[in-house]
Amino acid sequence: MAKHLVFAGGGHAHLTALRNIGDFRQRGYRVTVITPSPYQYYSGMGPGMLSGLYGPEEIRFDIQKMVEKGDGTFIQERIVRVDPEKRVLFLASGETTSYDVVSFGTGSTIPVDNLTLEKSERVFTVKPVANLVHARERILALIKQGIPRLLVVGGGPSALEISVNAWKLVQDHGGKAHITVMAGTRFLSRFPQKVRSLALESLTKRAIDVREDVHVTGIQGEIAILEDGRSQPFDVAFLGTGIKPSGLFQDSGLPVGEDGGLLVNTYLQSVGYSEIFGGGDCICFQQSPLDKVGVYAVRQNPILYHNLLAALEGGALQRFDPGGAYMLLFNMGDGRAIYHKNGRIFHGRIPFILKDWIDRKFMRKFQR
Numbered sequence: 001m002a003k004h005l006v007f008a009g010g011g012h013a014h015l016t017a018l019r020n021i022g023d024f025r026q027r028g029y030r031v032t033v034i035t036p037s038p039y040q041y042y043s044g045m046g047p048g049m050l051s052g053l054y055g056p057e058e059i060r061f062d063i064q065k066m067v068e069k070g071d072g073t074f075i076q077e078r079i080v081r082v083d084p085e086k087r088v089l090f091l092a093s094g095e096t097t098s099y100d101v102v103s104f105g106t107g108s109t110i111p112v113d114n115l116t117l118e119k120s121e122r123v124f125t126v127k128p129v130a131n132l133v134h135a136r137e138r139i140l141a142l143i144k145q146g147i148p149r150l151l152v153v154g155g156g157p158s159a160l161e162i163s164v165n166a167w168k169l170v171q172d173h174g175g176k177a178h179i180t181v182m183a184g185t186r187f188l189s190r191f192p193q194k195v196r197s198l199a200l201e202s203l204t205k206r207a208i209d210v211r212e213d214v215h216v217t218g219i220q221g222e223i224a225i226l227e228d229g230r231s232q233p234f235d236v237a238f239l240g241t242g243i244k245p246s247g248l249f250q251d252s253g254l255p256v257g258e259d260g261g262l263l264v265n266t267y268l269q270s271v272g273y274s275e276i277f278g279g280g281d282c283i284c285f286q287q288s289p290l291d292k293v294g295v296y297a298v299r300q301n302p303i304l305y306h307n308l309l310a311a312l313e314g315g316a317l318q319r320f321d322p323g324g325a326y327m328l329l330f331n332m333g334d335g336r337a338i339y340h341k342n343g344r345i346f347h348g349r350i351p352f353i354l355k356d357w358i359d360r361k362f363m364r365k366f367q368r
């Protein structure tokens with residue numbers, strides 16, 4: 001029987017390999033992709049989609065089509081457990097899939113276990129990015145009825161990009177909204193003071209209220225409960241409180257890093273099982289844990305593609321070199337962006353043109 005390669009998750013880290021499924025098939029391997037949605041949204045353009053700069057179809061990859069075009073099998077499902085000894089994946093439906101080689105690109109989730117959270121149609125985690133499509137619809141409906149209160153919980157780049165792009169959405173539709181960012185201890189605390197000042201200045205100009213030293217501990221109905229006992233009412237809340245891998249690896253008894261991510265060596269290979277690989281946010285790179293940014297998922301693409309093929313064929317594996325500093329560009333929702341790399345920081349229209357160009361180029365590469 002032909003060896004079976006399984007991709008767990010259709011995320012950014014897998015795109016090159018998924019585009020080359022035909023190559024695996026021509027060499028005689030069976031290929032299956034298991035992921036919960038036929039589409040993968042490109043997070044770099046997610047906030048721009050919230051504002052209306054891009055349509056949802058412009059920022060998503062049709063993973064199912066990509067897989068089927070390469071003559072692979074697409075399974076729309078979530079993996080809930082792995083038996084690494086028997087080489088079996090357990091799916092949410094109760095079905096199982098066995099593998100010879102598996103690659104995990106299951107990304108990360110917004111941890112909400114530290115919040116007392118009632119399930120509500122007015123609360124959106126910023127991941128998966130598809131949530132932003134529904135948040136956009138809800139905001140558009142609310143501004144027709146009045147002045148909604150938009151709450152962004154989180155103090156990192158996604159809280160920044162979501163708040164300013166929600167502002168843009170409201171502006172472009174002639175509406176009004178009260179936008180509040182509950183930033184935890186300090187807004188953009190991991191970034192140089194200049195990035196923080198530029199961002200805060202831009203938010204203040206737009207009357208976006210950024211609150212520091214304030215922690216949301218729970219959400220009940222339309223009220224956010226704060227650590228000091230106060231409350232903050234809202235009509236739409238976004239949760240962007242950081243990201244971490246799901247408990248899948250820990251629950252399956254696989255070796256994991258501090259954050260629960262699949263612990264991998266320099267070949268992006270599980271330190272415990274040589275037929276298990278992984279990339280993107282769901283791994284912990286043993287040599288030096290990496291930031292959870294798409295930049296690394298993208299840099300890992302060619303290595304994963306090569307190493308999966310090598311694992312099937314018994315060839316030599318390639319090492320992943322994380323590379324040097326990476327560029328960050330924050331879409332400020334007003335045709336401007338903040339650029340940050342190696343201590344160089346700029347704010348303006350040119351950084352935005354650069355971001356838009358890079359993002360569209362990336363989409364073109366994998367949307368074909």
Ligand SMILES: Cc1cc2nc3c(=O)[nH]c(=O)nc-3n(C[C@H](O)[C@H](O)[C@H](O)COP(=O)(O)OP(=O)(O)OC[C@H]3O[C@@H](n4cnc5c(N)ncnc54)[C@H](O)[C@@H]3O)c2cc1C
Nearest residue numbers: 009011012013043044078079106107280281293294295297
């Ligand atoms: C709003 C926002 C904006 C961002 N902007 C940027 C940016 O501009 N630049 C940047 O570098 N980074 C950015 N990031 C970070 C970036 O999104 C991640 O680093 C990147 O998506 C990680 O890619 P990945 O392949 O690990 O996972 P993802 O691309 O998230 O894909 C994971 C895939 O796995 C699937 N999956 C999840 N669980 C399972 C399961 N149990 N079984 C099967 N499939 C599963 C998911 O449905 C998804 O298809 C942003 C993040 C957010 C939230």
